[in-house]
Amino acid sequence: MAIRWGSYKVKDLYDELLRAAGRPRPPAQTLCDHLRGLNDRDIEEYKAAAETAIHVMGISFRVYHEEEGSIDRAWPFDIIPRIIDKSEWNEIEAGLKQRVKALNMFINDLYNDQNIIKDGVFPADLLSKSKNFLHQCKGITPPLGIWAHICGSDLVRDAQGKVYVLEDNLRVPSGVSYMLENRHVMKRVFPEMFNQYNILPVDDYPSQLYDMLCQLSPRQIEQPEIVVLTPGIFNSAYFEHAYLAQQMGAELVEGSDLFVDDNDVVYMRTIEGPARVDVIYRRVDDHFIDPEAFNPESMLGVSGLMRAWKAGNVALANAPGSGVADDKVVYAFVPEIIRYYLNEEMTLANVPTYKCFVKEDRDYVMENIEQLVVKPANESGGYGMLIGPHSTKAECDKFRRLIRRDPRNYIAQPMLMLSTAPTLIGNKAEPRHLDLRPFVLSGKDIQVTTGGLTRVALRKGSIVVNSSQGGGSKDTWIVDMES
Amino acid sequence: MLSRVASNIFWMARYLERAENTARLINVNSHLLLDLPKSVKLGWEPIVDILSAREEFYQHYEQADERSVIKYMVTDTFNPGSIISSLTAARENARTVREIMPRESWEQINGLYLEAKKHCQSVLTHRHRYDSLISIIRGNQTITGMLTGTMTHDEGYAFLRMGRNLERGDMTTRIIDVRSANLLREVTHEQSAFENIQWMGVLKSMSAYQMYRREMRLRINRADVLKFLLLEARFPRSLGHVLEQLQALLMALPRHDGPVEEVERLQAQLNQAKPQALKQEKLHDFIDDMQLGLIKIAEQISKAYF
Numbered sequence: 001m002a003i004r005w006g007s008y009k010v011k012d013l014y015d016e017l018l019r020a021a022g023r024p025r026p027p028a029q030t031l032c033d034h035l036r037g038l039n040d041r042d043i044e045e046y047k048a049a050a051e052t053a054i055h056v057m058g059i060s061f062r063v064y065h066e067e068e069g070s071i072d073r074a075w076p077f078d079i080i081p082r083i084i085d086k087s088e089w090n091e092i093e094a095g096l097k098q099r100v101k102a103l104n105m106f107i108n109d110l111y112n113d114q115n116i117i118k119d120g121v122f123p124a125d126l127l128s129k130s131k132n133f134l135h136q137c138k139g140i141t142p143p144l145g146i147w148a149h150i151c152g153s154d155l156v157r158d159a160q161g162k163v164y165v166l167e168d169n170l171r172v173p174s175g176v177s178y179m180l181e182n183r184h185v186m187k188r189v190f191p192e193m194f195n196q197y198n199i200l201p202v203d204d205y206p207s208q209l210y211d212m213l214c215q216l217s218p219r220q221i222e223q224p225e226i227v228v229l230t231p232g233i234f235n236s237a238y239f240e241h242a243y244l245a246q247q248m249g250a251e252l253v254e255g256s257d258l259f260v261d262d263n264d265v266v267y268m269r270t271i272e273g274p275a276r277v278d279v280i281y282r283r284v285d286d287h288f289i290d291p292e293a294f295n296p297e298s299m300l301g302v303s304g305l306m307r308a309w310k311a312g313n314v315a316l317a318n319a320p321g322s323g324v325a326d327d328k329v330v331y332a333f334v335p336e337i338i339r340y341y342l343n344e345e346m347t348l349a350n351v352p353t354y355k356c357f358v359k360e361d362r363d364y365v366m367e368n369i370e371q372l373v374v375k376p377a378n379e380s381g382g383y384g385m386l387i388g389p390h391s392t393k394a395e396c397d398k399f400r401r402l403i404r405r406d407p408r409n410y411i412a413q414p415m416l417m418l419s420t421a422p423t424l425i426g427n428k429a430e431p432r433h434l435d436l437r438p439f440v441l442s443g444k445d446i447q448v449t450t451g452g453l454t455r456v457a458l459r460k461g462s463i464v465v466n467s468s469q470g471g472g473s474k475d476t477w478i479v480d481m482e483s
Numbered sequence: 484m485l486s487r488v489a490s491n492i493f494w495m496a497r498y499l500e501r502a503e504n505t506a507r508l509i510n511v512n513s514h515l516l517l518d519l520p521k522s523v524k525l526g527w528e529p530i531v532d533i534l535s536a537r538e539e540f541y542q543h544y545e546q547a548d549e550r551s552v553i554k555y556m557v558t559d560t561f562n563p564g565s566i567i568s569s570l571t572a573a574r575e576n577a578r579t580v581r582e583i584m585p586r587e588s589w590e591q592i593n594g595l596y597l598e599a600k601k602h603c604q605s606v607l608t609h610r611h612r613y614d615s616l617i618s619i620i621r622g623n624q625t626i627t628g629m630l631t632g633t634m635t636h637d638e639g640y641a642f643l644r645m646g647r648n649l650e651r652g653d654m655t656t657r658i659i660d661v662r663s664a665n666l667l668r669e670v671t672h673e674q675s676a677f678e679n680i681q682w683m684g685v686l687k688s689m690s691a692y693q694m695y696r697r698e699m700r701l702r703i704n705r706a707d708v709l710k711f712l713l714l715e716a717r718f719p720r721s722l723g724h725v726l727e728q729l730q731a732l733l734m735a736l737p738r739h740d741g742p743v744e745e746v747e748r749l750q751a752q753l754n755q756a757k758p759q760a761l762k763q764e765k766l767h768d769f770i771d772d773m774q775l776g777l778i779k780i781a782e783q784i785s786k787a788y789f
Binding site: 232233242243245246251252253254256257268269270271272273 | 484485486487489578579581582638642736737738787788
């Protein structure tokens, strides 16, 4: 037998599938029994089946490569799923809804009355130094008062099994297509498991996204024109842009396909002439969407798009300026933000966070940087951060200098021992660290994906799960054990 | 449909068709040369002329020998019309229209490109040439079949077929032009015996030999071959067929007045000219007009839609 749970290491950390060596958690029992019964050849066959499915479905992402330019690579996929009990998931889902609802109220307040600042809950100083606060958006309330229509929040578990939100991605979060495709792959690879478990489906997402986008249309017509705006084929998430457009039956457009006329209306160039566009699901960053309003060098955007949006002639999802709330310093204030707008206590925990602009916190960070994870306020994708326990003295000193120079731009958190799940390394199951990115859609109501995208750090001991840095992914099963 | 997408799919089809036609051309010339005596020195230079590439070719090569010409047509990346360049361009265009084609067809196009890249060196040796070229021709025919059988026959499909047909029309006229010019050069008695073989070669390069036989039932002669390749509307690689297709495809699209007018003008010219009876010089001028007409159609399509 290839996989022996008896020798699987679960020590000083939380494993998603096993309580201890040889002892699967109740929802994982059936799966672990099945895996234990496999021999090397079975495992090879499963892996080959998954690889074929991925290859045939054309799932890929792009990595930038200096010599070869950019190339498509299949994203490593692990066939052992991660399982979460539905009762636990219900609590996480409720916590996410609460969080995203409050964040949207926060963004709308910042661009309008700024009551949260006037009431002394959020420091004015932080806002004035925020890179993602766009003064061009002041005084605007988008349809339904919602700014971040699509949010991807990264969740992790610590050694005790407690779930934390690690960060919120309110700009252009990606990965949902992999969540959907991973499920397709698993259905091809493990059809027998789907008979034995009550695994909740995930493939509703594209239609929910479509419906939500329709709600934003400025024209009240039966079939508003919805487009997905991509930076183009060289973007690392192009596969996803194309995938979502295809799944929604929307046009996939690039900046050059669109133009804004003198009446501030957006059109796309079609073989039948210009066609009016109502809603743009844009996957281009704020600073590139409109060379007229932001970066004049941008080739990716559409001149005049901000004019059209401000005039209410087109809806943008997410709204420009939403990124103000995924600043990691803002993250530290989320408990206060939820209390302020909803008058509720936060139900899904934040990781304890040291704000470097606060003197006591900064002093603590300087003293203990070797034990901490330091993150810049506005980077994503795992770039520009320091993992103290895995770093050299020189690297730690460099971050001390960076923090001293610009304290506003850094936060620090204790290093969590992220949970693990069994992952196939060769033909053996070994523990690897992982996180979870659920996606939250906000329109007339708030919807959360069933589970989300589980990303796994394939390198032993690593906690960096990003696809660009040696990460892979797993299917995420929310299982209903009661029915 | 987005103009950019329409344009990409149109060009994807053109490049795929170009790769196939170039492969056909090399294959047939290789065979032809094996049949002809050394005194009938056709060699590989006419192929360079078919591709209107004389100037560029001689910038890189001293003489039009077999190896140089084949290398130029198959593997040279500086030649935008080489098989490898065509497949690269087809693949890049396909990549950007992946979302409107069935998934398998993208896989197939990507696969054809990867395979050609891997094997194209072997075309330089006689022994593997035929198989490599046939696999490119078959590869493209598979794509054509897949798209016919699985892609919605919508506007995108119309642009695909327009691209394919324009490219076919272009290649058919090129082949006739250069071959007829060569064949009609003062024919000595010894060489005339080989004239049929050469017209047979022309037909074979377009997989037209068998169909010609069925249709004409005569021994091969210049006038009938010209008639078949230019006017036979039922043969899918003839110019007449290509124009008929373009006309029908355009009629189903919006804003077609400009391009349709151009197609119909060329159709009228083709039908009135009785090209089979034209002598060498006249035929050459006529083919020139046809080529210009095809270019004008492409311009009108671009103006109306892209």
